[in-house]
Amino acid sequence: MAMVIFDLDGTLADTSGDLVAAANAVFAEAGHRAPLDPVADAATAFAGGGAMLRLGHERLGLVADAARLEAGYAALLDHYEAAIARHTRLYPGVEAALERLAAAGHALGVCTNKPTPLAERLLAELGLRARFGALVGAGCLPVRKPDAEPYRETLRRLGAAGPSMLVGDTVTDRDTARAAGVPVALVGFGPLGAGIADLAPDAILDHYDGLDAVVARLI
Numbered sequence: 001m002a003m004v005i006f007d008l009d010g011t012l013a014d015t016s017g018d019l020v021a022a023a024n025a026v027f028a029e030a031g032h033r034a035p036l037d038p039v040a041d042a043a044t045a046f047a048g049g050g051a052m053l054r055l056g057h058e059r060l061g062l063v064a065d066a067a068r069l070e071a072g073y074a075a076l077l078d079h080y081e082a083a084i085a086r087h088t089r090l091y092p093g094v095e096a097a098l099e100r101l102a103a104a105g106h107a108l109g110v111c112t113n114k115p116t117p118l119a120e121r122l123l124a125e126l127g128l129r130a131r132f133g134a135l136v137g138a139g140c141l142p143v144r145k146p147d148a149e150p151y152r153e154t155l156r157r158l159g160a161a162g163p164s165m166l167v168g169d170t171v172t173d174r175d176t177a178r179a180a181g182v183p184v185a186l187v188g189f190g191p192l193g194a195g196i197a198d199l200a201p202d203a204i205l206d207h208y209d210g211l212d213a214v215v216a217r218l219i
Contacts, residue, residue, distance in 0.1 A: 001105045002219045003164035005154050006132075008112040008119055009046050010169035010190045012094055013126060016042035017087030022080035023052040026072050027060065035059040038087070043191035046170060048113065049076045081118060085125040091189060093208030098131045100212055107160035109134040111151050113144045113172070134158045146175035151182070163219040167205065174199045183218040185211075 009015045017038040023045075024034035035056040036044070044051050053072045057064035101108060109132055112119050116137035123129040134157035136150045143149050155164055166177040169190040177184030186201040188194065196204055203214045 001107065001160060001162045002215065003107045003109065003155055003158055003160050003162060004101055004215055004219075005109045005111050005151060005164060005166050007166070007168035007170075007173050008110055008114055008122070008137075010042075011091075011167060011173075011187055012110075012128070013088050013090050013122070014042075015088045015122070016045040016191075018080060018084060019045040019049070019052065021083065021087065022076045023049065023056055025079040026053065026075045027056055029075065032060050032062075046191065049073050049080075052076070077115065077118070081121070084118065084122050088122065088126070090126060090128070091187070091208060093211075095128070097208040097211040098128070101215065102131065104212075106215070107158045107162075108132050109154040109158050110136070111145065111154040111166070111176070112137045114138060116140055133160075146172050146179060148176060148179035148181075151176050151180045165202075165215065165219050167211070169196075171199055174201055177202075185214050185218065 006012055020036045020038040020041055024036055027035055036052060044055050050069060050073060053069055054064050098108060114137050116139045119135060119137040134154050136154045138144055141150055141153060165183045166173055167185050169187045174184055183202040185203040185205045186196045186199060188196050188204045188206045202218055205211060205214055
């Protein structure tokens with residue numbers, strides 16, 4: 001049996017539409033036009049709320065001081081929580097792939113930098129929460145990915161034995177896996193597209209239909 005740990009945003013689901021909508025709502029409340037595009041700025045959305053707010057301020061010619069960013073981030077979370085799965089969609093093949101891995105006896109977990117309550121709620125609304133034996137998000141520990149500790153905590157909470165690997169979509173996931181000393185597969189259908197190869201992951205997952213073969217090869 002192996003343990004397969006997944007990132008959430010940009011890996012299991014395309015959450016960029018709802019994330020960008022929440023960020024644009026913050027600017028709309030202040031009387032500004034929407035500075036972010038859900039398609040063109042998907043990579044920024046997956047980098048987190050702070051990244052979206054900084055980019056939005058830059059495009060609007062506003063000063064993004066610490067106080068403004070902190071207040072904006074709190075408002076962004078409120079907007080996001082209110083409409084967390086309006087535009088979000090699972091990537092093709094996710095549900096079937098998780099079912100196959102579970103049937104093969106693998107333990108599954110989620111390790112994300114998304115705030116834990118939001119990650120719990122999103123997975124529940126997407127109908128996936130029961131698939132995962134453990135979820136570690138931002139706020140569970142004092143550190144976040146790419147520190148290896150959230151990954152290790154996910155393994156501990158699974159309470160399983162055997163090798164493990166991480167499935168993610170960004171350099172943060174690549175660096176987390178390297179810090180933890182485990183193999184990493186990065187998805188090739190995210191905003192980086194073919195550019196994901198530049199991160200030199202142990203495998204590139206082009207579709208969830210191929211996840212079984214990647215898991216078998218890496219662990």
